[in-house]
Amino acid sequence: MDTIAELFARDPLKYQEGDIEAIIEAQREARRLYKQSGKPVSSTKRDVDLGDLGLL
């Protein structure tokens, strides 16, 4: 199972279907968290489990 950090570390030429969508959704999730809490967030440094985001 790929984390967002792992997806960022992969050569974009080797992305598979759904990888870019997962990266976009992780950024949106981070934005929602930031807007809700008003506190800085990270969408990549923590190992976001795509399952947690409903992507797998």
Next chain:
Amino acid sequence: MDTSIAESPFLADGRQWAWNSSSLKPAKECARKYYYEVICGYVTAEENVNLIFGGIYAGALELYHSVRAAGTSHEGAVYDAVSYALGQSWDKLDANLLRDLPGAARNKTREHLIRSIVWYLDEYENDSCSTIILANGDPAVELSFKFQYSDEIWFCGHIDRLVNYAGDHYVQDQKTTGATLGAWYFKRYNPDNQMSLYTVAAEIVWKAPVKGVMIDAAQIAVGFTRFERGFTFRTPDQTAEWLRDAEYHIRLTWQAAEAGWPMNDSSCQKYGGCPFIDVCSKAPSVRQDYLDGGKYVKRFRNPLDVR
């Protein structure tokens, strides 16, 4: 002067004839800075990071607006923009390599780039400003311009987008910064070399009467990206004055070459501190060693490059 086959922004005698805002700005500040930055092509490592980050960020947003104008959905256009940025930034903007850089450049990581693009596009998904459609039917995005001012002076550059907002036309420019956004941040853009040139260019090249520049600024921080929109206005007599003044500074810069690129030492501490202060503060005999000592990279930017 026939410039149709010219690729160099310099005349045979070495004088620059094609001027963009990036070369005119240091010329106005200090002849020595212009020499190091424009003639020699030196930039600091942190400025190089800022240029890479800002270039890909603006390119991704331009792509978004371009495909949106062609009928692509928001989701499809976000995908295209992010895909472009991931490809362009691959092997660049590595957080581990940026960690030791001074200033805001350390936050210009690849992850923060992608985050900022997605957040910006979602923030302005239902924007009340729209892309102007040019007379030839093309959307006014990714616009490179070049126009002649006098026999030996041309102005050139690149505009992100022309927009219609509340019934008026504006140049739209994307800025990324580490600075906190607010009225103080936007105040720096009037007077401002780049914003004045963009206003002039829009009116001369695309014959679009514009009120000024709409600046969409993104504050890039460790855990968030925050956006704010500001405006800077120019009247026709202000832009005419800017053109006259620009010619004056260009002619002074031409003369500076013959004088050995004299230093303007009253500018060294301004603008957040000149990036070449550590070079100019050394004896002339050792300055080249400092330039080649690793703090600077060579990045020659031809004002005539078309995106």
